[in-house]
Structures are given as structure tokens and as C-alpha cells.
Amino acid sequence: MRGMRIMAAAAAAVLVVAACGSGTSSGPKTLKIGFTASQTGAQELTSKRQVEGIKLWADQVTKAGGIKLKDGTVLTPQLVSYDDESKTDRVQALYTKLINDDKVDFLLSPYSSGLIKAAAVVGEQNGKIMVTAGGADDATMEQGFTSIYQVYTPASQYLTGAIDLMLAMDPSIKKIAIVNEKDAFSTGVAAAAKPYAASKGLQIVVDEGYDTGTTDFGPIVNKIAAAAPDAILGGGHFQDGQTFAKAIFDKQVKAKFIALLVAPPEPTFGDIGAAANDIVGPSQWEASVAYDAKAAVAANISWYGPAVADFTAAYNAAFGSAPSYHSAGGYAAGLVLQKAIEDAGSIDPAAVRAALDKQDLLTLFGRIRFSTDAKTHGKQTAHQMVYVQWQAAADGSLSTKVVWPEAGRTAPIVPRQ
Amino acid sequence: MNLGALLPSAIDGLLLGFVYGLAAMGLTLIFGVTRVVNLAHGQMIAMGMFVVLAVASGAGLNPYVGVLLAAVVGLAAGVVIYVVAVDRVINAPELTTLLATFAVNLIIIGTATTLLTTSPRAVDVDMGALRSGGVTVLGTHLVAVVIAVAAAGALYAFLFRTRLGKSIRAVAADRAAAELMGINSRRMLALAFGLGTALAMTAGALLATLFSFNVLSGGTYETKSFVIVVLGGLGNPTGALIGGLIIGLLEGVTAVVIPVSWVPVIEYAVFVLILLVRPRGLLGSRQ
Numbered sequence: 001m002r003g004m005r006i007m008a009a010a011a012a013a014v015l016v017v018a019a020c021g022s023g024t025s026s027g028p029k030t031l032k033i034g035f036t037a038s039q040t041g042a043q044e045l046t047s048k049r050q051v052e053g054i055k056l057w058a059d060q061v062t063k064a065g066g067i068k069l070k071d072g073t074v075l076t077p078q079l080v081s082y083d084d085e086s087k088t089d090r091v092q093a094l095y096t097k098l099i100n101d102d103k104v105d106f107l108l109s110p111y112s113s114g115l116i117k118a119a120a121v122v123g124e125q126n127g128k129i130m131v132t133a134g135g136a137d138d139a140t141m142e143q144g145f146t147s148i149y150q151v152y153t154p155a156s157q158y159l160t161g162a163i164d165l166m167l168a169m170d171p172s173i174k175k176i177a178i179v180n181e182k183d184a185f186s187t188g189v190a191a192a193a194k195p196y197a198a199s200k201g202l203q204i205v206v207d208e209g210y211d212t213g214t215t216d217f218g219p220i221v222n223k224i225a226a227a228a229p230d231a232i233l234g235g236g237h238f239q240d241g242q243t244f245a246k247a248i249f250d251k252q253v254k255a256k257f258i259a260l261l262v263a264p265p266e267p268t269f270g271d272i273g274a275a276a277n278d279i280v281g282p283s284q285w286e287a288s289v290a291y292d293a294k295a296a297v298a299a300n301i302s303w304y305g306p307a308v309a310d311f312t313a314a315y316n317a318a319f320g321s322a323p324s325y326h327s328a329g330g331y332a333a334g335l336v337l338q339k340a341i342e343d344a345g346s347i348d349p350a351a352v353r354a355a356l357d358k359q360d361l362l363t364l365f366g367r368i369r370f371s372t373d374a375k376t377h378g379k380q381t382a383h384q385m386v387y388v389q390w391q392a393a394a395d396g397s398l399s400t401k402v403v404w405p406e407a408g409r410t411a412p413i414v415p416r417q
Numbered sequence: 418m419n420l421g422a423l424l425p426s427a428i429d430g431l432l433l434g435f436v437y438g439l440a441a442m443g444l445t446l447i448f449g450v451t452r453v454v455n456l457a458h459g460q461m462i463a464m465g466m467f468v469v470l471a472v473a474s475g476a477g478l479n480p481y482v483g484v485l486l487a488a489v490v491g492l493a494a495g496v497v498i499y500v501v502a503v504d505r506v507i508n509a510p511e512l513t514t515l516l517a518t519f520a521v522n523l524i525i526i527g528t529a530t531t532l533l534t535t536s537p538r539a540v541d542v543d544m545g546a547l548r549s550g551g552v553t554v555l556g557t558h559l560v561a562v563v564i565a566v567a568a569a570g571a572l573y574a575f576l577f578r579t580r581l582g583k584s585i586r587a588v589a590a591d592r593a594a595a596e597l598m599g600i601n602s603r604r605m606l607a608l609a610f611g612l613g614t615a616l617a618m619t620a621g622a623l624l625a626t627l628f629s630f631n632v633l634s635g636g637t638y639e640t641k642s643f644v645i646v647v648l649g650g651l652g653n654p655t656g657a658l659i660g661g662l663i664i665g666l667l668e669g670v671t672a673v674v675i676p677v678s679w680v681p682v683i684e685y686a687v688f689v690l691i692l693l694v695r696p697r698g699l700l701g702s703r704q
Contacts, residue, residue: 182678208676208677209676209677209678210677210678211678211681213637214677215628215629215630215634216433216627216628218426218429218430218433218669219422219426219429219430219668219669219672219673219677219680220672220677222422222425222426222429222672222673223422223426223672223673223677225421225422225425225551225553226421226422226425226551227421227422238537239537239629239631242537242539242629243539243628243629250546250553250555251425251553252546252548252553271539271541272539272541273541
């Protein structure tokens with residue numbers, strides 16, 4: 001009987017010691033990170049890619065022994081996520097649940113601008129830090145949020161960067177045509193490109209919108225041909241972009257530079273053969289982009305995280321396919337949060353926020369720095385779109401090359417023939 | 418506004434007008450003979466596109482073989498649709514036949530969306546181009562015009578030169594009288610439905626050689642067909658062809674002068690105007 005009592009006391013003592021152990025700064029602690037995934041609905045495919053990126057980051061951090069803070073604390077990331085069905089009302093309810101019921105420490109975002117808009121409001125209201133990937137909307141990040149940080153380049157820069165690239169290629173370009181799909185995204189991109197073009201002394205000789213679902217680009221291309229611009233900028237999504245490029249080629253419109261949204265980075269854009277040649281398109285990231293520690297030194301900022309090639313190989317090994325920019329964005333969101341926690345030396349929101357505000361890194365996803373301006377706080381200010389160009393090899397075969405920014409390019413841009 | 422674009426756009430529009438006209442002829446033929454407004458018309462146009470896709474990308478044959486096949490498949494499909502969905506309600510009020518063809522439309526949309534998905538498709542056809550000055554006319558457009566004209570001509574030869582064709586016209590003119598003369602009107606109605614569907618699928622097949630498409634692409638061309646049919650006169654195939662040319666030309670020319678997305682507004686304004694001012698259409702109703 002007495003022996004039993006001693007045993008019980010000893011067991012209790014062990015339990016207490018164990019409990020104390022997890023409370024001290026030396027043992028591993030769990031870092032709860034919450035987000036929603038679109039396992040069903042319109043965003044299913046792209047969301048899956050982003051989530052895979054997040055998972056790869058969490059797995060690699062765990063395997064490396066967790067996030068180690070200066071005081072010796074080790075944090076092991078634990079992902080908490082739910083299916084948002086690609087619906088904004090689900091996003092709102094689930095982010096509230098993540099914050100109140102699951103008591104997560106930090107938030108990552110769902111995929112797509114619309115869902116992020118909904119999630120950001122909930123995060124902000126509850127003072128939870130959220131690093132977003134998968135959303136390029138400008139308006140969401142211009143509401144004076146204090147806790148939301150955007151990894152993607154804002155949509156307004158999709159074509160302004162193309163204008164920089166175009167003028168770097170050929171400063172003599174003066175006349176441009178801007179022809180875009182008339183949906184919210186493409187119109188917003190074009191609206192930002194127009195004043196920028198004007199500020200660079202360019203003359204917009206054709207300014208047209210076309211309806212979503214347009215397949216006959218004959219009338220528009222005839223107009224462009226008659227105006228004889230040096231460059232054509234615009235497009236919208238995949239199908240119309242591809243058809244537009246084909247129509248420009250068929251009608252032999254001479255333009256030295258053509259940049260279209262969304263379509264050119266897709267591998268199947270090349271199905272239109274010679275019509276795809278020399279077409280430029282913006283992408284958030286490409287697996288072939290050459291960001292590395294050397295480029296970081298050149299830009300006088302620090303490099304953080306794995307090299308592009310290592311990430312691509314690990315992703316391939318884990319999920320059996322090459323990463324898309326959605327995957328890299330998800331991974332980068334994890335990296336950004338990890339670095340901020342390391343810099344802050346704690347998970348105290350104020351300290352992490354201060355660390356994020358100070359952050360200026362080059363990662364496999366590109367350069368990351370956030371706006372600290374009160375109105376646009378957290379908006380991405382340094383990440384640049386990667387511009388790809390379809391180029392023909394000596395044997396006539398077509399492939400995409402990264403031509404901009406110069407820090408990550410795999411080939412110089414060539415004027416369209 | 419840039420007048421340099423006027424000539425090429427007018428030519429493009431006119432060429433396209435032949436294909437629009439062919440599609441509208443199918444709709445108007447069915448209405449003229451059976452008094453049925455075929456709401457499955459657009460979906461049959463889309464099916465014509467997929468016949469070409471199957472022949473060109475699936476079987477690797479010349480896409481124009483697909484155009485021919487689309488006509489044959491269309492004839493058979495039209496007869497089947499008539500027998501299954503329309504025949505038993507042919508004497509019911511017009512709303513009933515309208516709903517019957519609408520049901521067929523939904524069945525085809527549902528099946529096609531499930532089996533083929535709404536992914537964009539394209540058939541790569543290269544027939545070269547004629548170029549002169551600032552005008553480029555693509556070979557595919559020229560071939561489409563030749564085939565559309567040939568199909569329209571064949572229809573006329575059939576309707577006016579053959580006994581079967583004359584029987585169809587007799588049923589269109591007066592079904593009871595035609596039956597008294599020993600014509601099997603059910604067969605003629607089914608045949609007319611088949612011919613109309615064949616025209617729709619041929620037009621769809623030709624469109625597939627010009628533009629990209631998906632299973633839902635028929636809708637746009639269906640509404641255009643309605644505008645053209647009203648413009649040319651209900652039940653009047655010649656009117657439909659001419660109406661098609663007018664709408665095509667109008668699309669091409671107005672797009673030069675005003676922003677392209679305003680073009681449908683002009684088209685429907687014409688539609689309303691014709692209904693108000695000349696409801697029988699430019700060429701009058703069926704002869």
C-alpha cells in the first residue's frame with residue numbers, strides 16, 4: 001500500500017516536471033498556423049498548389065528541428081486548416097473559428113484575391129498577423145490594415161513592369177496599343193498601366209476593351225493594324241489571350257513588343273506555334289528564375305531560405321510535379337513568417353509586426369518588402385513580376401525564357417520579328 | 418476612329434456573315450416548315466464544332482472532313498431530336514414545342530459539360546492568307562465562304578429541284594393540303610428538322626476552323642441567328658443568308674467606328690428596330 005503511494009507521488013512528480021519542461025524556454029513549443037484551403041470549388045486546383053507549398057515549408061522546418069529563437073526556444077509549426085469551398089462566407093466563418101476556437105498564433109491566407117479580401121478583414125479585426133499568398137488585389141491592401149502582409153506583386157504592376165522591360169529593350173518605342181479584357185482584374189491592370197505609359201512619354205494609339213468570352217479578334221486586330229503601334233499590351237485570361245496572339249500573328253501585325261496577361265506563362269500557350277514566338281507575359285514566379293545568394297549580395301540585401309533549385313527538387317519529390325508560382329508563393333509566405341519570428345525572437349504580435357515591417361529579403365520567390373505607409377501598410381513593394389518570353393531555339397522549337405528582372409533572367413529579351 | 422481599318426474589317430465581317438447566314442438558315446428552315454422555334458439551335462452549332470475537333474485532333478484527319486461529317490451527323494441528330502422530343506407535341510401550342518427544344522438544349526449542355534468540360538478548345542487550320550496592301554484575308558475564311566455558299570446552294574437545289582424538297586415546301590405551305598395530296602407530313606417535318614440541324618452543325622464546324630470555342634460557345638451564335646432570322650424574315654432562307662451578310666458587315670464596320678464591346682448593342686438595336694418598323698423582316702416571311 002505504501003509502495004503504491006510512493007509510486008503515485010513519483011509519477012505525479014514526473015508529470016509536474018514534464019509540464020514545467022514545456023513551459024521553460026529550452027523545450028520545443030508548438031507554433032499554430034491557421035489558414036483555409038479550397039479543397040472544392042473554383043479555386044481547387046490553384047489552392048492545392050499553394051497549400052502544398054505551405055506544407056513543404058512546414059515539413060522542412062520541422063525536419064530541420066523547428067524555428068530556433070535567440071533565447072533557445074524552439075517552435076515546431078503545426079498547420080490547422082479547413083476547406084473553405086472557395087466561398088467567401090465560409091472563409092469568414094472559418095477564420096473566426098481559427099482565431100477563437102483553435103487559438104492559432106498566426107494566419108496564412110486562402111488562395112485568390114476575393115477570398116483573401118474576406119479573410120484579411122477577420123484577421124485584422126482580431127489583431128492576428130496574416131501573411132497572404134495568392135492575392136494580387138491592390139484595393140485590399142489599401143485599407144490601412146496593420147496586421148496583413150502581402151507576398152504577391154500587386155496586380156497594378158503586371159503591365160507597368162512590362163513597360164519598363166519594353167523600354168529597356170528598345171527606348172525608341174513611342175506608340176502603344178492597350179487592349180484588355182473587360183473584367184475587373186484586367187481592367188484594373190490596364191487602368192494602372194495607362195498613366196504609367198503616359199508618364200514615360202508613350203502615346204496610346206489604341207485603347208480598347210473586349211468582352212469576356214470574345215473569340216473573334218478580327219475587328220480589334222484590324223484597328224491595331226491600322227494604327228501601327230510599336231507595342232501591344234493587354235489581354236486578360238488564357239483563352240482570349242491565346243486567341244488574340246493568334247489573330248495578331250495571322251494578320252501579320254508588326255509590333256516589336258507584345259505583352260499579354262496570364263496566358264503566356266502557361267505551357268499550353270505554345271500550342272499556337274509560331275504565333276506564340278516572342279510574346280511576353282508576367283508571372284509571379286517561374287521555376288527557372290535565377291534568384292540566388294549572389295543576386296542578394298548584388299542588391300545589398302540578405303538572402304533567406306533554400307535555393308530555387310533545392311525548392312523545386314524537394315517539391316517534385318514530395319508532390320510528384322513541378323511547382324507552379326502558387327506553390328512557391330505558399331512556401332514564401334511560410335518563409336516570411338519564419339524569418340519575422342526569428343528576427344523578433346518571440347511570437348509576440350507587436351514584435352513580429354515590427355520585424356515584418358523591417359523585413360527586406362531576397363528569397364526563392366524574389367525580393368520581399370512591405371509598405372510601412374499607414375494607408376497601404378503591408379502591401380508588397382519590392383517583389384517584382386517575372387516576365388517570360390517565348391523564344392525559338394535554333395531548331396525552331398519554342399520555350400519560355402525568363403527575361404526580366406535582370407537579377408533573375410535566363411535569357412535577354414529579343415524584339416519581336 | 419481609324420479609317421484604315423474600315424476596308425479590312427468590312428471584308429472580314431462580310432466573309433463571316435456567310436457563316437452566320439448559314440447558321441440562321443438552319444433556324445429559319447425549321448421554323449418555316451415546322452413552326453417550331455428551335456432553342457437547341459446554339460447547342461447544335463457547338464456540337465458541329467466538336468465534330469471538327471474530334472476529326473482533326475482526335476482522328477488526325479483534315480478538319481474539312483469534319484465539316485462534311487458534321488452535316489451528316491447533323492441531319493441524323495435533327496431527325497432523332499424531332500422524333501424523340503418534338504413529334505408528339507408538334508400540334509400543341511408554340512410554348513410547348515419551345516419548352517421541348519429548350520429541354521433538349523439543357524440535356525445536351527449538361528451531357529456535353531460533363532463529358533467534355535468547358536475547357537477552351539481550338540482546331541489549328543492553316544490555309545494561308547491573301548495579302549494586299551493593308552488587307553489580309555485568311556484562307557480559312559475564304560474556304561468557309563465557299564463551303565457556306567455551296568451548302569446554301571445545295572439546300573436550294575434540294576428544295577426546288579427534287580421531289581422530296583418540293584414535298585417539304587408543300588408541307589410548309591399547307592400541311593393539311595399536303596397530306597391530302599399523299600405526302601407523309603411527319604416524315605417531311607422530321608427531314609426539315611434534320612436539314613435545319615445539319616445547317617447549324619455545318620456552320621458550327623466552319624466556325625471551329627476560324628475561332629476557338631468550348632461546349633457553351635453556341636449561345637452567342639444562337640442569339641445572332643435569331644437577330645438574323647428576324648432581319649431577313651421569319652422562315653425565309655434567302656432572307657437569312659442576306660441577313661447574315663448584313664449583320665456580319667455591320668459588325669465589321671461598326672467595330673471600326675465605336676469600341677468593339679458596343680457592337681452587340683448596335684445589333685440588338687437593329688433587332689428591335691426591325692420588330693417595330695418591319696416585323697415581317699426585310700424580305701418578308703416565308704414564301
